[in-house]
Amino acid sequence: MIKVKNLYKSFGKLEVLKDISTQIDKGDVVAIIGPSGSGKSTFLRCLNLLEVPTSGQIWIEEEEITNPKVNIMKVRPKIGMVFQHFHLFPHMDTLSNITYAPMKVKGINEADANQIAIELLRKVGLEDKAKEFPIRLSGGQKQRVAIARALAMEPEIMLFDEPTSALDPEMVKEVLDVMKSLAHSGMTMAIVTHEMGFAREVADRVFFLEEGRLLEDTPPAEFFSNPKTERAKAFLDKIL
Ligand code: ADP
Ligand code: MG
Numbered sequence: 001m002i003k004v005k006n007l008y009k010s011f012g013k014l015e016v017l018k019d020i021s022t023q024i025d026k027g028d029v030v031a032i033i034g035p036s037g038s039g040k041s042t043f044l045r046c047l048n049l050l051e052v053p054t055s056g057q058i059w060i061e062e063e064e065i066t067n068p069k070v071n072i073m074k075v076r077p078k079i080g081m082v083f084q085h086f087h088l089f090p091h092m093d094t095l096s097n098i099t100y101a102p103m104k105v106k107g108i109n110e111a112d113a114n115q116i117a118i119e120l121l122r123k124v125g126l127e128d129k130a131k132e133f134p135i136r137l138s139g140g141q142k143q144r145v146a147i148a149r150a151l152a153m154e155p156e157i158m159l160f161d162e163p164t165s166a167l168d169p170e171m172v173k174e175v176l177d178v179m180k181s182l183a184h185s186g187m188t189m190a191i192v193t194h195e196m197g198f199a200r201e202v203a204d205r206v207f208f209l210e211e212g213r214l215l216e217d218t219p220p221a222e223f224f225s226n227p228k229t230e231r232a233k234a235f236l237d238k239i240l
Contacts (some may be wrong), residue, residue: 001025001157002047007056008044009212016042018212020056021138024190029183030235032192033198034209035235040192043209044159047190048072048079060157069163077105080150086148086173087143090136094121095130098149106153113152117147120148124178140171144178151182158182159200160191200224 002024009017016039024030032040047052047058049065049072055208057066065075088097092103099113108116121127126143134142150158160179164172176198183202185188193199199206199220206223208216208231215229224240227233 001061002190003057003059004047005057007043008054008060009039009046009051010054016212017046017053019051020212020214022207022214022217024131024188026156027186028205029187029189030191030205030207031203032190032207032209033194033196033199033235034207038209038213040115040209041161042232044081044190046162046191047157047159048076048081053217057180069207078156080153080155081156082150082158082160083161084148084166086134086139086166088142088146090134093131094126094137094145097134097145098152101149102152116152117148120151121145122147123151123181125174127178138171140168140174143167143171147175147178147182157188157190159168160189160193162192164193164195174200174209194239196224208235210235 004020004022007017007020020043034040042051043234046053052100053066057064058077060075063070063075065072093102095114098117102108102113102116103110113207118130121130124147126141129137129141142200164175167175180202203220206216206218206220207214211233216227216232218225219230227236
């Protein structure tokens with residue numbers, strides 16, 4: 001589903017990603033873990049070209065998106081993204097937040113888009129909030145709307161960048177539960193997270209990044225009990 005080959009990314013002189021090669025198969029759930037500043041967000045953003053790699057190649061399904069000839073606007077709808085700070089449209093109610101892109105980008109008519117949105121709101125447990133504006137929602141509710149909005153484009157891949165890091169503790173579970181059910185539905189997912197319990201339970205693989213290098217690609221049971229690298233061991237010792 002996703003293939004990455006010799007990916008490098010620099011911001012000016014700062015080399016942030018160094019020679020990352022990996023593959024994420026259809027239905028895989030990957031938890032991306034590592035210290036602050038290790039390049040986790042940059043890696044995720046490269047996967048949908050929100051950041052343009054300095055060198056290397058990325059394929060989404062058969063399409064090499066790093067080939068300048070590829071129209072990224074055609075590929076991007078396949079990839080949903082959820083951010084730490086939700087990024088909902090503040091001037092639109094929940095329903096319009098969800099229907100906006102399907103109508104605008106996919107040309108779906110309003111009635112159909114509304115129906116899809118209501119079904120998705122039900123899925124994330126917010127069917128009674130369709131007419132509410134973001135400012136009236138809790139953080140956990142906002143994040144569930146953001147997930148529903150991403151799903152409305154029927155993506156093949158979902159990328160999450162610390163989706164629960166901005167939430168009050170009591171709201172973390174309601175968001176993780178939605179992500180867990182999405183994982184169980186077979187969605188291909190890459191999730192930057194500090195929720196080690198979630199990573200251990202839901203992920204098929206753990207990527208450990210440090211200083212821009214992908215140091216581990218390890219099943220969670222092994223990663224958390226017996227990491228391959230000293231660096232990962234030191235990181236886990238600090239946080240667990
Ligand atoms: P993480 O998500 O693991 O905390 P990031 O990918 O956000 O790490 O950042 C990795 C490094 O790249 C950091 O040193 C950060 O300051 C730098 N960086 C990230 N985005 C930019 C940018 N747009 N311009 C310059 N430097 C950046
Ligand atoms: Mg980050």
